[in-house]
Amino acid sequence: MDQDLEQKLQGIRLIADELPSAVIIHEVVTLQIIYMNRTGLNALGTTFDEIKTISPEAYHAKYFNAEDSNEYVPKILELIKGGNQEQVSYFQQVRILDNKEWQLFVSNTKIFARNHTGEATHLITTASKLDPTHHIITKVNRLMDEVSFLRRNSLLFATLTRREKEILQCIAIGMSSTEIGAKLFIAPATAETHRKNIKNKLGLKNNYDAVRFAQAYNLV
Numbered sequence: 001m002d003q004d005l006e007q008k009l010q011g012i013r014l015i016a017d018e019l020p021s022a023v024i025i026h027e028v029v030t031l032q033i034i035y036m037n038r039t040g041l042n043a044l045g046t047t048f049d050e051i052k053t054i055s056p057e058a059y060h061a062k063y064f065n066a067e068d069s070n071e072y073v074p075k076i077l078e079l080i081k082g083g084n085q086e087q088v089s090y091f092q093q094v095r096i097l098d099n100k101e102w103q104l105f106v107s108n109t110k111i112f113a114r115n116h117t118g119e120a121t122h123l124i125t126t127a128s129k130l131d132p133t134h135h136i137i138t139k140v141n142r143l144m145d146e147v148s149f150l151r152r153n154s155l156l157f158a159t160l161t162r163r164e165k166e167i168l169q170c171i172a173i174g175m176s177s178t179e180i181g182a183k184l185f186i187a188p189a190t191a192e193t194h195r196k197n198i199k200n201k202l203g204l205k206n207n208y209d210a211v212r213f214a215q216a217y218n219l220v
Helices: 003-018 038-043 046-052 056-061 067-079 136-158 164-170 177-184 188-202 207-216
Strands: 020-027 033-035 086-093 102-113 119-128
Touching: 003 020, 003 033, 003 038, 003 119, 020 038, 033 046, 056 067, 056 119, 067 086, 067 102, 067 119, 067 136, 086 119, 136 188, 136 207, 164 177, 164 188, 164 207, 177 188, 188 207
Parallel strands: none
Antiparallel strands: 020 033, 020 119, 086 102, 102 119
């Protein structure tokens, strides 16, 4: 290991176990974890020896919500490439201590070490669990739920025609087929046929589902 890197690691080890946040250091190329403090290991309910026995892919699959990575991985890649940002911040859903429910963490990542050519070789991340009683948790969870809904249903929504999107908007605000027909200058029977087609395409079970689609895709 590079002497400068080892010195930096020694400095981290001296204080990291006293910090309230998890501290994790990854190799950039392999994504292998080379260090995690006691706070992080205790939160995951594991040991560093166990962490070393599994691949980075298995590690992320076991502890992290894969959908989140679509949001923060591009930010980290930009950081590695030498973008203008010195660090990136993001939310992560983490499964801790074999808990079936995701726990929300706020994480910060920055470059920890570079080689002689200036390329990033290691990243350091701090991760802090958010207090589940804090009012922001409800808002963040709602936002992340909406993002997840968009990812799951984008292909379904894309099957709707322009007219069907107009009618979905009307359904979401509680209009009847007769009212939709009058607004869009189509027969009520035609509006009802569109309603049925939309229901089948999106798998809608009730009006709440229609409202959720309309809200998620900015129709209302």
